[in-house]
Amino acid sequence: MRWDFVLEILPKLGKASILTLxxxxxxxxxxxxxxxxxxxxxxxxxxxxxLIAKLYVDFFRGTPLLVQIAIIHYALPVxxxxxxxxxxxxxxALGVNSGAYVSEIFRAGIxxxxxxxxxxxxxLGMTWGQSMRHIILPQAVKxxxxxxxxxxxxxxxxxxxxxxxxxxxxxxTGRLIMGKTPRVAEIWFSVALLYLILTxxxxxxxxxxxxxxxxxxxx
Amino acid sequence: xxxxxxxxKKFGNLEVLRGVSCxxxxxxxxxxxxxxxxxxxxxxxxxxxxxxxxxxxxxxxNIQVTGEKTDINQVRREVGMVxxxxxxxxxxxxxxxxxxAPLKVRKTPKKEALEISEELLDKxxxxxxxxxxxxxxxxxxxxRVAIARALAxxxxxxxxxxxxxxxDPEVVGEVLGVMKTLAKEGMTMTVVTHEMxxxxxxxxxxxxxxxxxxxEEGSPAEIFNNAQHERTKAxxxxxx
Ligand SMILES: Nc1ncnc2c1ncn2[C@@H]1O[C@H](COP(=O)(O)OP(=O)(O)OP(=O)(O)O)[C@@H](O)[C@H]1O
Ligand SMILES: [Mg+2]
Numbered sequence: 478m479r480w481d482f483v484l485e486i487l488p489k490l491g492k493a494s495i496l497t498l499x500x501x502x503x504x505x506x507x508x509x510x511x512x513x514x515x516x517x518x519x520x521x522x523x524x525x526x527x528l529i530a531k532l533y534v535d536f537f538r539g540t541p542l543l544v545q546i547a548i549i550h551y552a553l554p555v556x557x558x559x560x561x562x563x564x565x566x567x568x569x570a571l572g573v574n575s576g577a578y579v580s581e582i583f584r585a586g587i588x589x590x591x592x593x594x595x596x597x598x599x600x601l602g603m604t605w606g607q608s609m610r611h612i613i614l615p616q617a618v619k620x621x622x623x624x625x626x627x628x629x630x631x632x633x634x635x636x637x638x639x640x641x642x643x644x645x646x647x648x649x650t651g652r653l654i655m656g657k658t659p660r661v662a663e664i665w666f667s668v669a670l671l672y673l674i675l676t677x678x679x680x681x682x683x684x685x686x687x688x689x690x691x692x693x694x695x696x
Numbered sequence: 697x698x699x700x701x702x703x704x705k706k707f708g709n710l711e712v713l714r715g716v717s718c719x720x721x722x723x724x725x726x727x728x729x730x731x732x733x734x735x736x737x738x739x740x741x742x743x744x745x746x747x748x749x750x751x752x753x754x755x756x757x758n759i760q761v762t763g764e765k766t767d768i769n770q771v772r773r774e775v776g777m778v779x780x781x782x783x784x785x786x787x788x789x790x791x792x793x794x795x796x797a798p799l800k801v802r803k804t805p806k807k808e809a810l811e812i813s814e815e816l817l818d819k820x821x822x823x824x825x826x827x828x829x830x831x832x833x834x835x836x837x838x839x840r841v842a843i844a845r846a847l848a849x850x851x852x853x854x855x856x857x858x859x860x861x862x863x864d865p866e867v868v869g870e871v872l873g874v875m876k877t878l879a880k881e882g883m884t885m886t887v888v889t890h891e892m893x894x895x896x897x898x899x900x901x902x903x904x905x906x907x908x909x910x911x912e913e914g915s916p917a918e919i920f921n922n923a924q925h926e927r928t929k930a931x932x933x934x935x936x
Contacts, residue, residue: 596746597783597842601797601849602773611796615787 482663486654493650494671500568500646501633505579507572508632509625512579517609519584530580537577543638546570550642567639567646575632582624586617619690626683630676637672647671697722697884698743698853703752705738705908712738714908716752723882727895727916730905731931736888739905740855743886744768744775757852773801776846780858782838784830784845791817791826794845802849809848816844820874836867840874847878854878856887892936896920904928 518530537545550566590613598608637648645653651668655661698720705713712735720726728736741747743754745761745768754761761771785793794813798804804812817823820840830838839859846854856875860868872894879885879898889895895902895916902919904912904927912925920936923929 591783593779593781593783594785597777597779597785600744600746600772600775600777601845602769602801603797604769607800611800612785619787 478666479660479663482658482660483667486664486667489654490647490650490667490671493645493647494675496644497633497636497646497648497672498675500571500636500639500644501629503568504571504636505575505629505632507568508575508579508628511573511576512581512583515576515580516583516587519580520587534577534580537574538581542570542574542635543641545574546639546642549573563639563642563644566642567636567644570639571632571636574635575628578628578631579625582621582628583617585624586621587613589620590616622683622687622690626680626687629679629683633675633679634672697724697757698886699753699755700743701753703739703742703754704750705735705742705747706750712908713742713749713752716905716908716910718903718910718913720884720886723884724900725879725883725885725887725898726901726903727899728886728888728903728905729890729892729895729919729931730911734905735908736905737857740777740857740886740888743855744772744777746777769801773849774852776849776851776854778839778842778846778854778856778859780862782830782835782842782862784833784838784842786830789827789829790822790833790841793830793841794848797845798848812848813844816847817841819847819877820844821870834867835863836870839863839871843871843874843878853884853886856885856889858888858890861890890935892920904931906931 515530515533518526519534521527546566549570550561550563554561594612594616595608598612599605603611636646639646640648640652643649647668651664654664658664698718700716700718703713703716704711716735716739718726728739730736738747742749743756743761749762752762756771757774759771759774760766761768785796788796791810791813794816795806795809798809798812799806814823814826817826820843822837822840822844825833825837825841828837830841833841843859859875860871863871868891872891875885875887875894876898887894887899897916899916901913902916903910904919904923904925906927912919912923912928919928920932923932
């Protein structure tokens with residue numbers, strides 16, 4: 478190992494890991510919104526909506542993310558006739574993919590809440606939407622925090638797959654450096670180290686959020 | 697106040713209510729007793745349509761409860777319900793549990809909702825537990841908060857489904873006490889209960905349900921001392 482070379486490439490890789498983190502955070506943000514909507518459709522008992530959400534979830538959980546990225550970046554532009562932007566395609570793919578997983582996380586969370594909660598809320602005259610918003614979801618989100626954290630970490634690692642469409646995140650940057658030098662070991666151990674730092678940081682953040690929700694006043 | 701005509705409820709092939717009719721007057725306290733599985737909870741839950749009746753008619757306070765056009769949320773504002781297992785909202789404090797429905801459903805201004813809630817906490821003897829969360833309260837305290845929560849909507853009718861059967865014996869009294877006070881104030885109440893003492897003392901009328909029908913009804917004295925029907929006698933001999 479040539480440590481001076483490691484130090485030389487670290488700033489570049491560090492900058493790329495910020496893009497990796499940004500991709501993941503925006504991706505999980507989109508995923509949470511899509512997942513919330515999709516989980517609500519799935520429990521809405523309105524058959525066509527439930528079916529649409531189920532198809533969405535099954536498709537994105539049942540096909541490889543790499544294929545989804547290819548569809549979004551190569552296939553859709555052909556069908557709809559537009560010029561794709563790699564960064565946008567990458568974020569979109571990560572977002573819709575994580576949305577499918579988050580949908581199942583929220584659905585499980587909502588279903589874990591005692592039926593009596595919904596009944597008590599409805600018996601007070603609250604609508605289904607009010608009961609969901611004020612009673613069920615706050616409790617469901619709380620139980621969903623640990624699996625959401627896992628999804629967050631999984632998505633961060635999976636974000637390396639957008640290197641296939643040349644988004645210059647951590648993985649791509651590693652490959653680009655590799656093209657200019659024979660110091661392969663230094664590059665990939667550094668890349669691995671940066672991924673590890675990112676995932677550990679997220680894990681700490683999730684733990685902290687979980688603890689705060691458990692002891693805080695605003696339960 | 698509450699009129700029920702020929703109410704049927706089926707769960708799949710199982711007919712749980714088989715043509716129930718009754719008439720509950722304003723300010724009346726009616727106790728519903730009967731064996732487990734006879735349909736008491738189902739009857740009560742049909743009254744605010746937590747269960748959808750299969751057929752029949754329900755009218756509460758001159759509002760048609762059954763029927764396509766009914767705004768059920770409108771009806772439920774006027775009908776408070778207390779559950780066997782309290783069903784307090786665990787992520788909200790006692791006072792927040794009570795305030796929520798007035799705020800969101802009646803659109804009561806926050807200050808007024810808070811006042812109502814604090815008065816009600818006082819009424820059920822829990823002013824000091826204002827900011828406690830449900831898991832910091834005993835069963836009896838939780839049930840009293842649950843009663844206050846239902847009362848906060850200022851309902852015209854209160855429904856109780858075995859409000860004390862999930863409680864330790866030593867705290868049953870504090871919940872029954874609150875219910876007695878309510879009855880004295882003239883609240884119209886329908887109470888499914890195994891507390892025969894309460895039925896005798898507070899009830900104006902007792903309805904005995906068996907296998908999905910009201911088999912016998914009468915004043916507490918009539919039912920407890922002089923039941924006419926064999927099935928009523930058999931049930932009472934088991935529990936008294
Ligand atoms: N959601 C449901 N689906 C299917 N069957 C049900 C449902 N709810 C109740 N039942 C059935 O209906 C019958 C009457 O139930 P209900 O809860 O009304 O009885 P109950 O008189 O309240 O009994 P208990 O004293 O045990 O509370 C029971 O046989 C029960 O299994
Ligand atoms: Mg019951």
